[in-house]
Amino acid sequence: MKTEELVAALAAGAGPADARGPVRRFAVALVLGSLLAALAMAVLLGVRPTLGRDSGLAMFWVKLAFVGALAIAGLIAALRLSRPGASLGWPPYAAAVPTVGIWLVALIELARAEPAARLALVLGQTAAVCPFRIAGLALPVFVAALWAMKGLAPTRLRLAGAAAGLLAGGTGAFVYAFHCPELEAAFLGVWYVIGMLIPVALGALVGPRVLRW
Amino acid sequence: MTATEERLRALFVRALEGDQAAYHAFLKDLSAYLRAFLRRRLAGAPDEVEDLVQETLLAVHNQRHTYLPDEPLTAWLHAIAKYKLIDLLRRRSRRDLLHDTLDDGPELLAAADGEAAEARRDLAKLLESLPERQRMPIVHVKLQGLAVSEAAKILGMSQSAVKVAVHRGLKTLAARIRGDT
Numbered sequence: 001m002k003t004e005e006l007v008a009a010l011a012a013g014a015g016p017a018d019a020r021g022p023v024r025r026f027a028v029a030l031v032l033g034s035l036l037a038a039l040a041m042a043v044l045l046g047v048r049p050t051l052g053r054d055s056g057l058a059m060f061w062v063k064l065a066f067v068g069a070l071a072i073a074g075l076i077a078a079l080r081l082s083r084p085g086a087s088l089g090w091p092p093y094a095a096a097v098p099t100v101g102i103w104l105v106a107l108i109e110l111a112r113a114e115p116a117a118r119l120a121l122v123l124g125q126t127a128a129v130c131p132f133r134i135a136g137l138a139l140p141v142f143v144a145a146l147w148a149m150k151g152l153a154p155t156r157l158r159l160a161g162a163a164a165g166l167l168a169g170g171t172g173a174f175v176y177a178f179h180c181p182e183l184e185a186a187f188l189g190v191w192y193v194i195g196m197l198i199p200v201a202l203g204a205l206v207g208p209r210v211l212r213w
Numbered sequence: 214m215t216a217t218e219e220r221l222r223a224l225f226v227r228a229l230e231g232d233q234a235a236y237h238a239f240l241k242d243l244s245a246y247l248r249a250f251l252r253r254r255l256a257g258a259p260d261e262v263e264d265l266v267q268e269t270l271l272a273v274h275n276q277r278h279t280y281l282p283d284e285p286l287t288a289w290l291h292a293i294a295k296y297k298l299i300d301l302l303r304r305r306s307r308r309d310l311l312h313d314t315l316d317d318g319p320e321l322l323a324a325a326d327g328e329a330a331e332a333r334r335d336l337a338k339l340l341e342s343l344p345e346r347q348r349m350p351i352v353h354v355k356l357q358g359l360a361v362s363e364a365a366k367i368l369g370m371s372q373s374a375v376k377v378a379v380h381r382g383l384k385t386l387a388a389r390i391r392g393d394t
Contacts, residue, residue: 001336003248003329006267007240009355010274010383015376016231017278083279084296085288153276155296212300212391213276 022082022152026075029148030171033141037175041137045179059183062105064174066188069098070196071170077163078145082152088159095166099193105185124187126180133179134195138165138172142199146210154211161207162200169196215287217246217322222286229277242325243290244270249326250294261301263332269297271387275380291321304392339389347382350375 001009041047054060077091110118124130145164154160173196182188221242228236247266255262272293280289340348353364354375365372 001267001332003244003263003267003270003332004241006270006336007237007244009351010270011228011233011237011240012356012358013354013361013379014228014231014233014236014274015361017229017280019229019278021278083281083284083289084276084292085290086281086284153272153279153293153296155292213272213387 025148029144033144036140037137041175066098067173074166081160084155102189106189121186124182130191131195134173135198138168138199141171142168157208157211158204161203165199165203169199245325245327249324263330264334350378351382
């Protein structure tokens with residue numbers, strides 16, 4: 001087939017482009033992925049019995065805002081990286097600022113605590129399982145976000161995979177917060193961050209393979 | 214913004230709204246710019262140029278909904294052309310074929326080359342390898358130029374099913390070119 005024949009064929013009956021397609025794809029992925037994660041959390045781990053009491057604590061909302069901000073930064077980054085030539089823009093800062101904020105609060109928390117009590121603040125009661133549960137709950141959104149991206153046109157695949165991982169990690173942590181008993185910034189700054197970094201690293205690792213188009 | 218960017222962008226924006234003549238003019242112009250761009254960069258493998266022009270045109274078509282009309286068109290096109298070029302080099306494991314640097318300059322629309330060489334890969338043949346339910350809608354709508362409604366009647370499919378089949382078929386075609394399936 002000659003190139004001019006291909007050009008004629010591509011133009012024939014092309015119709016209008018589906019301008020809302022990219023956003024819709026991500027919306028579908030995010031809704032389905034988070035529902036599945038929420039279901040898995042409720043069935044396998046269980047919602048905290050003291051959730052009602054927690055919702056009166058400022059730190060509960062700080063925790064949700066922290067991981068929610070990372071999820072949103074991941075979503076915006078993933079959307080931008082799905083379009084060829086678009087600049088990444090502010091999402092890396094939107095992810096860095098709340099993380100550094102949590103670390104600062106954690107440092108103040110630790111500085112105020114008795115030296116002997118500091119380790120306990122960092123470890124909480126669930127340090128050993130927390131990152132893996134967050135990573136596990138991130139899995140549905142991770143797969144869905146990679147599916148959404150693959151149907152679009154990412155050109156920086158490693159970065160795009162990492163952004164999908166951040167979206168998934170933030171969402172997974174958000175869902176996990178409804179089960180998790182930990183409210184100390186020192187705990188969040190270590191174990192939540194590690195839990196969210198697992199899908200980010202995985203995304204950067206598999207992006208170049210999985211996202212090719 | 215250069216005059217070329219402005220002219221092509223105006224055509225493309227109209228094309229995205231469904232103006233078929235504008236789309237045809239856009240793709241025709243674009244193929245000349247792509248050819249010049251790729252010929253300069255693939256001086257070590259001139260045989261590959263026309264195939265890659267076609268592959269990139271198909272990619273631009275399949276992913277055209279990812280273009281935001283308020284973004285610079287050159288950056289969008291350049292990112293796709295560069296991606297397809299690097300993808301080809303990776304497939305061939307032959308980065309040494311690359312003649313020029315791949316910086317992010319705005320040079321994609323700097324030169325046009327209307328002299329098409331023969332493509333080595335015959336897309337028409339590759340098309341024949343597609344599953345029937347994707348191939349027939351493409352043959353009717355894309356090659357014979359029938360309206361979607363006419364093709365739907367002939368194939369006994371709904372119009373939206375025809376559109377979806379054409380879309381999926383062209384994506385399958387792009388995947389076959391990459392050698393995925």
